[in-house]
Amino acid sequence: MKYNLRSTLFRLLLLIALVSGSSWVLKAKDKKPLVIPLESKNNALALQVNANGDLAMIYFGKKLADVNEYAAVPGAYKQTSDYTGELNAAYSSSGSRNLVEPAITVTHADGDNSLALKYVNHTLTDVKAGVKLLKVQLKDPAYPFEVTLYYQVFTNEDVIEQWSEIRHQEKGNVVLHKFASANLHLKGKEFWLKQYHGDWAKEMQPEEAKLTHGIKTLDSKLGTRANLFQPSVFMISMDKPATEDEGSVLYGALEYSGNFRVDLEVDYQDNLRIIAGINNYASPYTLKANEVFTTPAFLYTFSDQGKGAASRKLQNWARDYKLLDGKGNRLTLLNNWEATYFDFNESKLAELLKDTKRLGVDLFLLDDGWFANKYPRNGDTQGLGDWAENKQKLPNGISSLVKEAKNNEVKFGIWIEPEMVSPKSELYEKHPDWVVKEDKREEYYFRNQLVLDLSNAKVQDFVYGVVDGLFTKNPDLAYIKWDCNAVIYNAHSATLKNQSHFYIEYMRGLYKVLERIRKKYPTVPMMLCSGGGGRVDYAALQYFTEYWPSDNTDPVERIFIQWEYSYFYPAISSSNHVTDWGKQPIKFRTDVAMMGKLGFDIVVSKLGEHELQFCKDAISTYNKLKPVIYQGDQYRLANPKEGNVAAMLYVDKEKAKGVLFNYLVSSRYDEGSKLPIKLKGLDPSKKYKFKEVNVYPGTSSSIDEGAVYSGDFLMKIGFNPQLSLSRTSVVLQIEEAR
Structure with missing residues (x-):
């Protein structure tokens, strides 16, 4: 009391x-x-x-x-x-x-x-x-x-x-x-x-x-x-x-x-x-x-x-x-990275531009290695920050490639990493005070590079100028891949009076640059890369049309990675590439990449006849299905962490169309989709039919396209995509039967 x-x-x-x-x-x-x-x-x-x-x-x-x-x-x-x-x-x-x-x-x-x-x-x-x-x-x-x-x-x-x-x-x-x-x-x-x-x-x-x-x-x-x-x-x-x-x-x-x-x-x-x-x-x-x-x-x-x-x-x-242009379209592309790495020249790129047209994608993306002269960017140890075209590789500059792309009826995009600098670069030699570092400490590198000090207004102008300069010289440039690979060691600004403000002022500087870019170039697609998912958040995605989930493009690994990202980010923002990672066939790799924004990073000239035909057909199919994938409601049906099957469904707002992705994530004996997969998001009173797409040339589908099911049946009993060790990925188009 x-x-x-x-x-x-x-x-x-x-x-x-x-x-x-x-x-x-x-x-x-x-x-x-x-x-x-x-x-x-x-x-x-x-x-x-x-x-x-x-x-x-x-x-x-x-x-x-x-x-x-x-x-x-x-x-x-x-x-x-x-x-x-x-x-x-x-x-x-x-x-x-x-x-x-x-x-x-x-x-x-x-x-x-x-x-x-x-x-x-x-x-x-x-x-x-x-x-x-x-x-x-x-x-x-x-x-x-x-x-x-x-x-x-x-x-x-x-x-x-x-x-x-x-x-x-x-x-x-x-x-x-x-x-x-x-x-x-x-x-x-x-x-x-x-x-x-x-x-x-x-x-x-x-x-x-x-x-x-x-x-x-x-x-x-x-x-x-x-x-x-x-x-x-x-x-x-x-x-x-x-x-x-x-x-x-x-x-x-x-x-x-x-x-x-x-x-x-x-x-x-x-x-x-x-x-x-x-x-x-x-x-x-x-x-x-x-x-x-x-x-x-x-x-x-x-x-x-x-x-x-x-x-x-x-x-x-x-x-x-x-999300920037969240209701819009996205460009399919071919990236040169795994085809050439740093080893390319104009003639090699000209052939890749022809491959871009032959493959049927919208855009060719030139990756790292196109710049720097005093310290040529022939590897990841030098040249970063010197954004002049390498004269030996590209004697006629980027503009000639943009024109060549146009001649091939495709668009042209380019890779940059404007926030970073190589210690071995002209930029570092001319402006050591632009670099984040402690003068009294030994330099320590992340991927052989350091971070530029974006709390410095001069550095902000420089980074903006990298992008603006590319577009000024090449107005038809259609895509930017913005990378950010280094973390900050020895956090210190040569110009900031209060070092306690550094981390905050760095981000303010970055956002100022991105705002300037978007004010002048509001619609150009840009990929937020950052060595994979290092900078995926909704503040950044106000300025980027898509993000790169991971450098790990093994399709089995990507099923798990993309699954977890899907809890927070829509499919239209997830940039998924078909690469040579993993041991799966080209069909499996393509089917996995189609669960978001589709791209390719392969050597087209090394594809077999059936492989090339499959890719071309898959791209054509994807262009028809992507409105549902981009804007539809997403339903995770079978979690790969809880079984041997992964299944993801996209359904349009009218509940009239859908795309169902199915994958076998185990290679053990006699594995497959033994149970039907219960669908979600359909209208129980409507009737639906299935059509298998992305069928590999020379093979046939085992799905009965004439069968009709009620939404009620599909959500209570389900549908079996008939996955097996010989059918490890199945993509199904769902349409209302009228």
């Missing part, structure tokens, strides 16, 4: 102090807390302001029928006491009452480390049809310091983008030690995390485990290529691990291409707190008065119908709102 009396007295005194000093705090006589519901088509997030002006997150999940009942949610939980009153803070601060991981930590101009953020006001506006923006302003009653929280809701897709703006008007600078984009608070019986790890050629390796008390941190400190070891995407299943079609699951992703940090804390009340944003590692930020620090957006969606529904929400959102 003494404890309760003391606690009540303390709260009363605190309330009196706040009310007397700050007119924006709710009055004590207001018995009902202010509830701010934010609803989408199926879901809702509810915030609440109490009498002390504290902003809390009281609900996130499936939308309630009665909007007034969100206020009753907190009373339904009878957990242990919240001694701080801030466990469910919408944006938790440090140095005052909060005892758990904060979203924001600061040192004020007078040296004080405490921060308390109180509600001021909020506005909810319609940005455009289907998009709403909630803006909540918070202030510290003791300091002229404020944070504005933004929640942008995409109603039909059930997707939220959340970010924050931090500013102050103190007499001096404030140091930001942590500056998260979002701070979520979830209630549930237990929580399961699905996260990813990897390395070069081993991207998107999944792990799922129950979260225990304490903090689990997902982060990157690589500076560039930040997703190399730890992607910033994850899933949280509530109560039990979600399956493809059942369970409650949250998908989260930070829209940022640099160092990220996600803290997942199960607190002493057994609730989950998610704090996501830029990694504050080595990055305390000195904020001047009236300067605005804007965090990147944290993206999340929720489904109570399993992982598949969450994926489709996110993919629809990406195509409609975020």
Whole structure:
């Protein structure tokens, strides 16, 4: 009883102090807390302001029928006491009452480390049809310091983008030690995390485990290529691990291409707190008065119908709102890398341009090795940064190749890696101060290269000039493959006054360059490569039409890699090439690559007659099917990690057409599709028929094209693609039988 009396007295005194000093705090006589519901088509997030002006997150999940009942949610939980009153803070601060991981930590101009953020006001506006923006302003009653929280809701897709703006008007600078984009608070019986790890050629390796008390941190400190070891995407299943079609699951992703940090804390009340944003590692930020620090957006969606529904929400959102030209077309291509590597000249490339036409793809892509003269780019040890055509290999320059491509009725694209430099290069000799390095430390290389300092405006101009120069000289240039292979060692800028700002200013510089490029060249397709999946995120994909999932193009490996990427990214954004990796036949390799944006990196002249004919026919078929693959709803039917068969289905919005990809991922004796595969996403009342496509020349399909099945039958019983050791990949076109 003494404890309760003391606690009540303390709260009363605190309330009196706040009310007397700050007119924006709710009055004590207001018995009902202010509830701010934010609803989408199926879901809702509810915030609440109490009498002390504290902003809390009281609900996130499936939308309630009665909007007034969100206020009753907190009373339904009878957990242990919240001694701080801030466990469910919408944006938790440090140095005052909060005892758990904060979203924001600061040192004020007078040296004080405490921060308390109180509600001021909020506005909810319609940005455009289907998009709403909630803006909540918070202030510290003791300091002229404020944070504005933004929640942008995409109603039909059930997707939220959340970010924050931090500013102050103190007499001096404030140091930001942590500056998260979002701070979520979830209630549930237990929580399961699905996260990813990897390395070069081993991207998107999944792990799922129950979260225990304490903090689990997902982060990157690589500076560039930040997703190399730890992607910033994850899933949280509530109560039990979600399956493809059942369970409650949250998908989260930070829209940022640099160092990220996600803290997942199960607190002493057994609730989950998610704090996501830029990694504050080595990055305390000195904020001047009236300067605005804007965090990147944290993206999340929720489904109570399993992982598949969450994926489709996110993919629809990406195509409609975020991915560059997400509703458009993509170019099929032939890349020269595996045909020539660095060893090529004009005559070799002229033959490859003819092969491009013969194969039937849209574009020829010239890869690494076309530039540098003093230190010729004949390997990966020199020349990077010297973006003049190599006169020995290309005496007539890129322009002659662009013209030759046009003569062959194909387009021409080119590889660049403009953020990097070889230590052995003219650029390094002329501008050593443009390179990220510590003068007092020995240089240390990642893939024989260093990173250019994009926090430097002169370097930004240079990188922009690499791209602009290519297009200025070659207006018909139709495609850019933008690579980024090195991570940052010895992080230091020769021109930046505050080295603690380096990692942040590097990414600001990169985005400035990409914005300039897109302002002048808004529609040119660009592939985001980064040695594989090293920089795949939705901030970067605002500027790129597609990404390169992995340098590992073994088709069996790619089935697993592309499967995991599909949880977060639509097929139209996944660049998949047919190469000579692996021991599978050309049909299997092509069938796997068709699950996204199709390309080839093979020696066409070495293809046999039937192989070439198959590729040409497959490309023609792909061009007819790609509208469904690019824009259709995706359904993962048979998980290769759970059996010997992988099956992926794409269905158009009218549920009239589909494409079903089937693969045998085991070569053990007598393996095959012994059970029918249950389809999803069809209309149970419609009738459907199947046609096998990509049938290899000289063989015939065992699929009965005359058979008709109801959608009900196909979703309850299924269809057997008849996979076997002699039929390891089967692609089926599905059409409504009229």
